[in-house]
Amino acid sequence: MTHKSIPYGRQTITDADLEAVVSVLKSDFLTQGPSIAQFEEKFAEYVGSKYAIALSNGTAALHLCAMALNVNEKSRVITTPITFAASANCVRYCDGEVYFADIDPATFLLDIHKVRALLEKHPKGYFQGIIPVDFAGNTVDLEAFRKLADEFGCWIIEDACHAPGGYFIDSKNKKQNCGNGNFADLAIFSFHPVKHIATGEGGMITTNSKTLYEKLLLLRTHGITKDASKYQNTPNEVAQGGWYYEMQELGYNYRLTDFQAALGISQLTRADENLERRRAIARKYDEAFKNSKVIRPISFEGNAYHLYVIQIENRLGLYDHLRANNIFPQVHYVPVHLMPYYKQFGNKKGDHPFAEGYYDKCLSIPMYHSLTDEDQNFVITTILNFIK
Numbered sequence: 563m564t565h566k567s568i569p570y571g572r573q574t575i576t577d578a579d580l581e582a583v584v585s586v587l588k589s590d591f592l593t594q595g596p597s598i599a600q601f602e603e604k605f606a607e608y609v610g611s612k613y614a615i616a617l618s619n620g621t622a623a624l625h626l627c628a629m630a631l632n633v634n635e636k637s638r639v640i641t642t643p644i645t646f647a648a649s650a651n652c653v654r655y656c657d658g659e660v661y662f663a664d665i666d667p668a669t670f671l672l673d674i675h676k677v678r679a680l681l682e683k684h685p686k687g688y689f690q691g692i693i694p695v696d697f698a699g700n701t702v703d704l705e706a707f708r709k710l711a712d713e714f715g716c717w718i719i720e721d722a723c724h725a726p727g728g729y730f731i732d733s734k735n736k737k738q739n740c741g742n743g744n745f746a747d748l749a750i751f752s753f754h755p756v757k758h759i760a761t762g763e764g765g766m767i768t769t770n771s772k773t774l775y776e777k778l779l780l781l782r783t784h785g786i787t788k789d790a791s792k793y794q795n796t797p798n799e800v801a802q803g804g805w806y807y808e809m810q811e812l813g814y815n816y817r818l819t820d821f822q823a824a825l826g827i828s829q830l831t832r833a834d835e836n837l838e839r840r841r842a843i844a845r846k847y848d849e850a851f852k853n854s855k856v857i858r859p860i861s862f863e864g865n866a867y868h869l870y871v872i873q874i875e876n877r878l879g880l881y882d883h884l885r886a887n888n889i890f891p892q893v894h895y896v897p898v899h900l901m902p903y904y905k906q907f908g909n910k911k912g913d914h915p916f917a918e919g920y921y922d923k924c925l926s927i928p929m930y931h932s933l934t935d936e937d938q939n940f941v942i943t944t945i946l947n948f949i950k
């Protein structure tokens with residue numbers, strides 16, 4: 563008998579979610595209505611930032627961050643090879659150059675020592691920015707990255723897609739939530755269905771900078787403003803009526819719809835309990851694999867556990883074995899520097915040995931808040947049966 567299918571990640575939609583969406587669908591505004599501002603306010607409160615800007619997806623969020631920070635053909639930006647391609651692509655959208663630095667093999671995160679070494683190889687001002695990623699829900703020490711970035715005049719975009727609700731402990735023993743804007747200039751999140759909060763497609767930028775916030779609002783909607791205090795045309799060019807607006811920059815339509823925002827607000831009310839569930843699932847995996855050949859991810863309190871990534875010698879064998887049992891693991895990620903698109907810039911195999919070594923063995927096994935105990939037990943036994 564085949565077991566029901568168990569993916570590596572998935573969303574849950576409750577009746578309350580459905581009601582929230584339907585009520586917006588029945589209202590006057592499908593987009594640009596009141597739900598967007600509410601979602602932004604609640605999300606900012608959740609992560610502890612001053613501002614939040616809802617966007618059509620996480621990639622759009624990254625693109626606007628790069629634009630707001632003036633990435634251009636002269637910009638050089640450092641990121642990790644173990645991430646989703648979008649973390650690097652946002653620099654390319656603005657014609658900047660992407661540099662990769664290797665990961666720390668213990669945390670799978672961008673290695674700050676490798677970043678420092680890369681920064682020190684060039685005169686100050688050579689690099690403009692750093693994009694660290696809270697990979698798998700493991701949180702970057704942004705306090706340390708901020709110090710380094712300041713030393714070299716760089717900005718920081720935190721790709722926090724994997725870590726809403728995650729935190730690290732700073733040098734003063736204080737909890738620092740991912741995306742709270744205390745260290746990174748900008749942080750981005752995604753609400754794709756495999757992430758913690760699902761709106762279908764959807765994204766968010768958080769920041770504590772009013773200047774960046776205002777710029778992002780403009781870029782989200784074509785670069786158009788209706789704020790009379792900001793008009794650049796002369797008073798006699800400005801029409802004498804309420805219809806007038808100005809396009810001041812080349813922006814985009816990267817807006818989220820109101821019914822998606824309503825879904826986001828409803829999902830956010832369960833974010834804490836869902837995160838607790840993810841942490842409980844992780845503890846159970848940790849315990850189950852303790853005395854096995856499975857290499858477990860780093861576990862600590864602030865981990866948001868977007869993924870549970872194990873490492874194993876016979877990864878292909880385990881991957882096929884799990885799929886044969888209707889369990890669908892995934893590999894996160896094929897290193898970005900080895901993508902044909904990035905190879906054309908001179909990146910090649912051997913450049914980042916820890917990232918490549920990690921990639922040879924990594925496998926993301928089921929991790930989502932609605933994973934039942936029964937299904938998790940089945941995943942564990944199927945894995946242990948294979949490796950014994």
Ligand SMILES: *Cc1c(COP(=O)(O)O)cnc(C)c1O
Binds near residue numbers: 621645751753763
């Ligand atoms: C999902 C994800 C993105 C992109 O988000 P989308 O909403 O799918 O565009 C970017 N970076 C990371 C690390 C992600 O996991």
